[in-house]
Amino acid sequence: MKKILLFIGALLFSTLFYDKSIGLNLFLFSLVTIVVLFANNKEDFKSKRTLLYSSLYLATGLAVFFHDSLLSIIANFVAFFTLIGLLSEHKSSIYVNWLNGFYTTIAGWFHRNFSLNETTQAVEPKRDIDYAHWAKLIFVPAVIVILFILLYQNGNPVFNNLIDKIDFSFINLQWLLLAGLGYYLLSNIHKPIEVEPATELDLQTGNTLEKTNKFSIPKLKQENQLGNILISLLNILIVIFLITDITFILTNMDIRASLFSSQVHSGINALIASIVIAIIILLYVFRGDLNFYKENSTLKRLAFTWIMLNVMLVLTIAIKNGQYIYYFGLTYKRIGVLVYLTLAVTGLITTLVKIDKIKNIWYLLRLNTKAAFVVLVVASMVNWDYHITNYNFNYAKSMDFNYLIELSNNNTLLLKEKIDNIPMGSDSIQKIEEKYNRYVYELSTNSWQELQYDNLKIDTK
Structure with a gap:
């Protein structure tokens, strides 16, 4: 059942992200990630800390939908690594969570399926799966069947016509490769692992200083x-x-x-x-x-x-x-x-x-990295382009109008509203109209995976 879940998740991954820009798909993938993690780590989700970090991860994904900013995307990735690292070891510091989360995402499958022989110091595959046998089962028959198809084509024109009518153009190799990448990613993270030396050192290191033997x-x-x-x-x-x-x-x-x-x-x-x-x-x-x-x-x-x-x-x-x-x-x-x-x-x-x-100094590092993470998540919740534009129009004594135009599309609809409410020069109005038209066209071409909150606002007008 868990393997089927990973397979479904891989198909969803490719469906969400193949040839698509970031939008609603990142939030939906965040949901998929939570489902996969919950299915394989149910006991961990009884912890309030896990629920909190899961909520923060989903919140950053939702922030991407509401305002597709680089900061919210970065916050989503950091929250992803934090959650994965937390599931690997609940008592570790947040910076160790980042390390474990990143390592799990990149190499979790290899870590679980290959072990280090302490005697020979050589990496050996685990014995529960015979990969060589599975490779033979797949590739040897495939190669031989293809060889005989080529031979039979030359020996029978009817068979040749039958083979020529087979059309595999519906198969999108890039889509399949992305699905494979999604399966590899979900296989890595479904059972998070830890970088043992760093995690063990972190767990053994307390926050309190101790008096040394050289007290003088x-x-x-x-x-x-x-x-x-x-x-x-x-x-x-x-x-x-x-x-x-x-x-x-x-x-x-x-x-x-x-x-x-x-x-x-x-x-x-x-x-x-x-x-x-x-x-x-x-x-x-x-x-x-x-x-x-x-x-x-x-x-x-x-x-x-x-x-x-x-x-x-x-x-x-x-x-x-x-x-x-x-x-x-x-x-x-x-x-x-x-x-x-x-x-x-x-x-x-x-x-x-x-x-x-x-x-000790570890206390400072642990507390301040956690504070930095909180600030990042909170900051990602804010549509800064909108608030910068709104403040500068309503309260600033003077402002750089070109700076507002060069901001992302998150302030485009607000700029359009300002045309009707605030006197502007023809040059400023033209720049806003050009930015607005480009943005509306971009929204109109968004697929359902790329939907943003502004799509809903435009549709209701």
Whole structure:
């Protein structure tokens, strides 16, 4: 029954994707994937974590249907690898899930059907299937039958005419090859596997630091003194920077775009440098036994202060970026700044928790990669082109109209609506009309596999 399910899934895979662009088909394949995984891993689907990751995977597929963006497609692939990796080992970190998911997708069938002989260190096929015998059963009779057909054609004109009337043009070799690829993919993932060295190491590595055997009070005292001096100076430096930065914001509320751009970009560079250096220094200072030194309370308070000052630096950059958006509109780069700031604050807070709760670097890696995954999935749910266009028309003091035209088709219908609601020049109207007509034609030529949400909106008009 499970083999039949894989075969049906392979046929659906080719039906959905052969000679088709991405649309409804990616969401439908996500459903097929969930069905195949559930049929072969029913116990795993009793876990709330599996249900959550399955829901996120389906949500990213649905996002592709609603707004066919590159970000939503990438999120769907990442969610796919995450779910496959989770089924291979529930307790592993999310970055190990990605590794296991990718490995399973590429080589799962080979991993399950070929084993490593520990004695000879040679790869040997498992004995439950005799592939050589099956190859003989298929190819030897086929070759001999074809040979005799060729011989009989020359010996009998009636038989020759009969063979000539056989038409195999209905067979689409490319479609069959894609179906074969689909079968191979589903065969790989139906029983997810794990990369044993990486997974085992991850499971054996905890989040908490342990005191080492080299615990030395004199050395720790010196390290504590050095840390106090260094982080105190860095606190003073960032305070001076924040004072000048806040002064700039309060005294320059209405400035030129070029100056604003320079300030935001330089601020981001300073932020990147300060956060990276902050985390590296804090990880080095609190890398080991100093966490257990009884006289480190002052150092910890200085570290916490530095982290909070870095959070304030993030806020000043966010304010400047917000002013930039208010005056000159939304763009992907400005949204990217906000996403980076969100991840930066997450990194700073997890670093604070790491120091306070005496965690190790693996704790930071596990928590921050999970945060990055959540941000990716949430961001893929948003039709950014639509919201960029809507904001810039309704709220921005000035905007780059050509930038909106160059965005994907996700804002085309909104641009068409703006022609009737907002006064525009003839050149702008012409560009919108050209983009709209191209998009409507593209939607009208979509097959059912390529359907998008905008197909439904156009049909209802």
